[in-house]
Amino acid sequence: MNNSLIENSTTENPLIEKVLTRNIGPDLKPTDMTAYEANGGYRALHKVMSGMSSEDCLEVIKASNLRGRGGAGFPTGMKWSFVPMGDKCSPGHKYLVCNADEMEPGTFKDRLLMECDPHQLIEGMILAAYTIEADRSYIFIRGEYVVAIERLEQALADCYKKGYLGENILGSGYDLEMHVHTSAGRYICGEETALINALEGKRANPRAKPPFPQVSGLWGRPTIVNNVETLCNISHIIDKGPEWFQSLGLGEDAGTKLYGASGHVKTPGCWELPIGTPVREILEKHAGGMADGRKLKGFLPGGGSTDFLVEEHLDLPMDYGSIGAAGSRMGTGTMIILDNQTCPIGMVLNLIRFFAHESCGFCTPCREGLPWTRQVLEDIEAGHGRKEDLDTLLRQVKYIGAIGNTHCALAPGAMEPLQSALKYFQSDFEAHVEQGCCPYSRPLENQRGEST
Amino acid sequence: MSEQQLIQSDIALSAEEIQQIDAELAHMPQKSGAAIDALKIVQRQRGWISDESLMAIARYLDMSPEALEGVATFYNLIYRQPVGNKVVLFCDSVSCWICGCDGVKQKISEKLGVDYGETTADNQYTLIPVPCLGACDKAPVMMVGDDLHTNLNNEKIDQIFSGQVSTTASTTESTAESTTTSEEEGS
Numbered sequence: 001m002n003n004s005l006i007e008n009s010t011t012e013n014p015l016i017e018k019v020l021t022r023n024i025g026p027d028l029k030p031t032d033m034t035a036y037e038a039n040g041g042y043r044a045l046h047k048v049m050s051g052m053s054s055e056d057c058l059e060v061i062k063a064s065n066l067r068g069r070g071g072a073g074f075p076t077g078m079k080w081s082f083v084p085m086g087d088k089c090s091p092g093h094k095y096l097v098c099n100a101d102e103m104e105p106g107t108f109k110d111r112l113l114m115e116c117d118p119h120q121l122i123e124g125m126i127l128a129a130y131t132i133e134a135d136r137s138y139i140f141i142r143g144e145y146v147v148a149i150e151r152l153e154q155a156l157a158d159c160y161k162k163g164y165l166g167e168n169i170l171g172s173g174y175d176l177e178m179h180v181h182t183s184a185g186r187y188i189c190g191e192e193t194a195l196i197n198a199l200e201g202k203r204a205n206p207r208a209k210p211p212f213p214q215v216s217g218l219w220g221r222p223t224i225v226n227n228v229e230t231l232c233n234i235s236h237i238i239d240k241g242p243e244w245f246q247s248l249g250l251g252e253d254a255g256t257k258l259y260g261a262s263g264h265v266k267t268p269g270c271w272e273l274p275i276g277t278p279v280r281e282i283l284e285k286h287a288g289g290m291a292d293g294r295k296l297k298g299f300l301p302g303g304g305s306t307d308f309l310v311e312e313h314l315d316l317p318m319d320y321g322s323i324g325a326a327g328s329r330m331g332t333g334t335m336i337i338l339d340n341q342t343c344p345i346g347m348v349l350n351l352i353r354f355f356a357h358e359s360c361g362f363c364t365p366c367r368e369g370l371p372w373t374r375q376v377l378e379d380i381e382a383g384h385g386r387k388e389d390l391d392t393l394l395r396q397v398k399y400i401g402a403i404g405n406t407h408c409a410l411a412p413g414a415m416e417p418l419q420s421a422l423k424y425f426q427s428d429f430e431a432h433v434e435q436g437c438c439p440y441s442r443p444l445e446n447q448r449g450e451s452t
Numbered sequence: 453m454s455e456q457q458l459i460q461s462d463i464a465l466s467a468e469e470i471q472q473i474d475a476e477l478a479h480m481p482q483k484s485g486a487a488i489d490a491l492k493i494v495q496r497q498r499g500w501i502s503d504e505s506l507m508a509i510a511r512y513l514d515m516s517p518e519a520l521e522g523v524a525t526f527y528n529l530i531y532r533q534p535v536g537n538k539v540v541l542f543c544d545s546v547s548c549w550i551c552g553c554d555g556v557k558q559k560i561s562e563k564l565g566v567d568y569g570e571t572t573a574d575n576q577y578t579l580i581p582v583p584c585l586g587a588c589d590k591a592p593v594m595m596v597g598d599d600l601h602t603n604l605n606n607e608k609i610d611q612i613f614s615g616q617v618s619t620t621a622s623t624t625e626s627t628a629e630s631t632t633t634s635e636e637e638g639s
Contacts, residue, residue: 105545105584143529146598184488184527187583201487203526219481262547268589304546342550350549
């Protein structure tokens, strides 16, 4: 089985502190309990269980300025602070859920963390659950991640054996159950309220907010849903402190980030770098630049539902604020590179097809609007487009893309690459209509260059 | 088939299936919470979810068959039609598309004689598209059963399906039968 994700990484820079990937070598061998503990693993758990209160933990995470790594970038400490605590919470379970349903097109970072260092995630989850006083936790993982599921199950069993999970963890009086829930597959499960419905055995339609899950989530109880990479940071922040974590970032954001690049670059891959590393450095130094004979045309900074950026944005730092100010989102931080030999309309069509297929069908603009957009793009790509189709697309972007017109963020996310393609690649749309064909039209063959 | 007939032809859940479903129910405040888990458990044993299996699960979880059907048909990885021995989950999302997955898909279709949603004549493989498999730096990728295959090209497709007797799109009943025979002999 070939799971290698970082074999193409460029030579390691000793000056860059590896945090989340410190146990992940080029051979991608999984880190077991012994190896994890030998490298400082579960030190934070011992520290917390021997004297830190949940309030102490929350203060540390708040002070660290950790922001959610799943795409939205919401401050983690603030999210946790909305959970009713102690006497203010009605009696019953509270839940911590790890969103391991990695399915955003072009995103391949959580797989690496779970396959190669499952204990890092589990330790982060125990600490997060302790902070919000949760007694039950789930890892909601996509069913296709067979290797990660197997390794997480093994790691959970090892934790129960060592008394890191179960009743009275390390004599602290704190109880926590943890389960792996394997999803039956659907992109929308990544939306936190849809994920909660899936965990309840229902169709994964997103729920209306409010109430927010922090107050009324799984089975109507307070629930926190966090991304894998977010939770993997927790033990390190508790262990080394918020000041250390803040010092890792290059700009206003704190910590490191798993960045990636896919498409026609020389060495596609996934690298842990200080958050705020410039796009150009990721693309040219780590991804090795564009594949031979190809030039950069644009890129999606963090998955299929982020706006295109172009060459003029290469010197921006990859952080939430800078990418946001440029009109896109850092999203998952794994970039999808568009080269000058690949049709931008074809690429957007591929994305819209995906989103139209993955719509849960609950609300009309998404269920009906996305297939309509797909149809218009199919016509343009096939050379049957008309000039007025471009106006139709602009209207669709306006109405389907507006937050508040749809039940959740899927359709607005789907419109992001389209609206920015219309802005940056307008001449390509026009060329398709004027020439009555796709100017990039290529024979149907494997386009992968031999550069990798 | 009427509901009555379905209940009569119901294939009861096996002791093993019930044991696994009960393990899931142990941490669920209500039975319907185990709907997806139960569907996956039964599918693992039987390959797919027939109407009869659906009825049996619905009755065990105190759900209406309609409610369970709504759940079963929502999810990509619950199969409400028979599938081959191995499901080929072919990634056609954006990074794989940029790296030429359309050509690879055509090669697979030629090699196996099937399009999306179809099963090979010898019942070995069912080809299904899947959302991004999260291995984009090794695009194009696919899963065959539980195994991930990366950096796909035509040669790799030939290797992965090397045991497969090549069939054409115009497979007739007789050649389909002979394919089955040769596969059985080979295994």
